[in-house]
Amino acid sequence: MTTIDRPEIINVRIKYLSAIRDKTNRRREEVQLPRGATLADVDSWVRNRHSLSLRDRRIMATLNGKGWMQLPERIETPLVDGDEIALFPILSGG
């Protein structure tokens, strides 16, 4: 029987777009999270590191291009290796 090696860590990328970058001073970060982590863990991470929150109504946050509010499990959506989260200010038309 072959044992499949399942790393206990996943890598996700967080992008800070537009004016959000003023608060983070960087465009993106690669973040390691434990397997089983959810968007709530990302929320905690950006809250601790940058005083930002995915739950802030002045901020939009997407997981792989979809607003987290649109996802069935919302903030509890589980993450997988390679996921991409983007944070940006609310949009209101150009």
Next chain:
Amino acid sequence: MFNGAYRGRLLRIDLSSRRSTIETIPEKYIKTLLGGRGLAAKYYYDEIQPDSEPFDNTNKLFFFTGPLTGLPLPSTTKFQLATKSPETRMYLCSNCGGDFGPQLKAAGFDGMIIEGQAKDWTYLLIQDDKVVFENASAWRGYSTEQTRQELQNALGGHRGGVLSIGPAAEKLVRISYINVDTRAFGRGGAGAVLGSKKLKGIAVRGTGEVPVADQVKINEIRRAAIQQLKTSRANHTKYGTAQYIEVINELGCMPTRNFQTAFFEETDKIDAHMMRSQYWEKNYACYRCPVACGKVCVVRNGPYKGARARTEFETIGLLGPNCGIADFGAIIKANQLCDEIGLDTMSTGNAVALTMELFERGLISRADTDGIDARFGNAEALLAIIELIGNRKAIGDLLAEGMYQVRRQKPEWSPYILEVKGMPFAAYDPRGFHGNGLTYGTSNRGACHNVGGWTIRAELQSGQYDRYALEGKGELVKTIQDNRAYVDSLGLCTVVRGSLGFSDNPKGGVMKAATGYDFMPELMDIGARVYTLERLILNREGIRRRDDLLPERITNEAIPSGPTKGRILTQDMYSIMLDEYYQARGWSQDGVVQDDTIEKLG
């Protein structure tokens, strides 16, 4: 009924007879349609025959302020225009900031109608009730800015509102705009209607006070709104609408190389941070606006040194990535060139991008482009093609007729033309946000993200709509359209509407304090009434379901690269949304307003 905000009069100016008259606006019009866009549509409906051509002397320009225009509240700058569009050959509504609307109101008018045609080039000087017709022959060929300065001088040093056209409008280029105190009635080619009437510009100055029903309450509301805007619109103050460049690109919706794809690889060279750090000179604010979202940008080095323009998201997107341009200096230069000649930057960006794709595909050659190597990414080609359009030279002569005519004259180019009802796309690819596709299809002036209802926030953040879902989008788009229609009828900039409670569930006391009548519970119904009235006009001008469909590139081609790779909005998918939308509106499945809907809306 009303004891504030309205003046109750309109100024009618006949260029043929060189006479002006003052008329009373019936109170029932105001009660049912509010002002601005609503009243402009009503007068258009009553006075423009369906077969009237844009450049006939039977076409008119209907300018209307809203009840809030000119009031001591944030950004009460807006006024509206309706006319038969040279670009789309149908009804056009357009809204604009600047000082003109507030000055017209201070002069004692809620609206102004321009009709007839002047014999010689003319400008108008309006000071309160006095209207003077002056000869503008010496200004032929002047840029919009030169004309604006001349008109300001004509006011004898008094601050006023000024409306002007450039040389493109004189040549009846159908994508030419009307400059208004350096803001614009941009889309639809209204500048060319003024050109056809030989009216080079208008200056207006009012010395009256616009009354309000409850000054104490208005002051209180103003203070609270300004305070809120300091935080809620701080990003607009710092970056303007350029802040969306990076975001829309990351969301896979940036028009790139004539919408061939929706992700541009070099946005870091043209985004808001680049703008702010390298090109920003100062902010620009419209009348009474504490936000000041206008960004005056200047090129300090390189081949376009000295160029200056107020670049905004749509302009950057369509003159930039959509033409393959990653040089912010070149975009500023192209923006400035469009402004001076008097071309709408959005339609121009689409026209240049089409030219570049045709050139790269070998469907046109240097013989068509006056020798220009019209490839994507060639900034010199971008500038040269703009000149061709403005001067109606080579392929520019056809492009100057607008996409409506381009498609009819060159049906073989249809796969590369991005427009609905003759209006070229705004800077969002609807394959990435399907609600935005319905927006383009059902907007009452063609593919417009504003009139049509800007869905992107709702499709990302509301928790109700997946961006690629079809169900629910009909109701969503209707709601946003109705919201926008009443805001456009108020005389208020959409950027500040949240601070005064003007959402799709309007709340607060501003309307009662301004007019003496509490419009708030009725505003969404008024928005629906305005939108339906406009559709009645379009139906009368022959618009049906076939005209609400999206172009081939969107329905037949999947996005080939970037975050939205593989996404498409097929005709079948689109039809599901369109059917739902018609049902929500009470229109037939052919897009015709039904009698019972008219009865219901009153």
